[in-house]
Amino acid sequence: METFKLGEITLTWLNGGDTFMDGGAMFGVVPRPLWTRKYPVNEKNQIELRTDPIFLQLNGKNILIESGLGKGKLTEKQIRNYGVTEESKIEESLAEMELKPEDIDIICMTHLHFDHAGGLTKRDGEGYASVFPNAVIYASEIEWNEMRNPNIRSRNTYWKENWEPIADQVRTFTGEQEIENSIKMIHTGGHSDGHCIITIESGGERLVHMGDLMPTHAHQNILWVLAYDDYPMDSIRAKLEWIPAAIEAGNWFTFYHDGHYRALKWDRDGNIVDSVKRVRPEDKMS
DSSP states (O other): OOEEEETTEEEEEOOOOEEEEEHHHHHTTSOHHHHTTTSOOOTTSEEEEEOOOEEEEETTEEEEESOOSOSSOSOHHHHHHTTOSBOOOHHHHHHHTTOOGGGOOEEEOSOOOHHHHGGGEEEETTEEEESSTTOEEEEEHHHHHHHHSOOTTGGGTOOGGGTGGGGGGEEEESSEEEETTTEEEEEOOSSSTTOEEEEEEETTEEEEEOGGGSSSGGGOSTTOOOTTOSSHHHHHHHHHHHHHHHHHTTOEEEOSSBSSEEEEEEOTTSOEEEEEEOOOHHHHHO
8 A cells, every 4th residue: 555644644545446437538528649648548448547545544533535436336237337447445455554444533525426435335234334334424515415316417426325324424514624623625516516625734735635626647737627527617617726726835636546646746837746656566566
């Protein structure tokens, strides 16, 4: 597991699963010859998208950002359509730190699409149960309301098995939510109506977790938004507000989906000046 030190806080990426989604959908109207210069693509026009939660500890609390894809919940058709090559191994990742899912105190959700919220619940006999029964789960009020009452488009990604078992654990907010004096969740909309970004500050350093407004480092361009975005102009507005300012301030960016970078800094010209790379399985073998 890769780790990264931000001030006094250590971030650790857990194994939340791996998907390979259509590259064209992930880059919207951007022509293929352009985005393939920025991000590798396979012969099926799919790009690798990890679903790896970030673990950190603050004030004695065990905290997750996102929850992973989940395990044992997808049908064979869903596994094929979403290009799933690996399901979540969150329990195993936590065990490496001598922790259990029951030890998680707080979970911060940028939004509640299946690839982010699938890890919140698990199969339990004929039904489903919470994976993290002792955690408070934060999401924006708009996001939580839409998950429970999806529209004709969003019902394909807001699944009742991902929210019904954890309904009494969810705490919603409007606008902003501060957590443990160091984390802020800020509603942006865009990718979903209730989508939010997350910032973490420690020791004079700050990182910005853009969620699915910038799922990979290749989405740094303000205009490169996903075909999956429900409100693309809101995505562009939020990226324009946050990305240039964070680069100017020397902030770190972290990623949930990137198959190649865990965290990085850009300079004003868009060059990567510092980074934490993902250690890929083939790298471990060499």
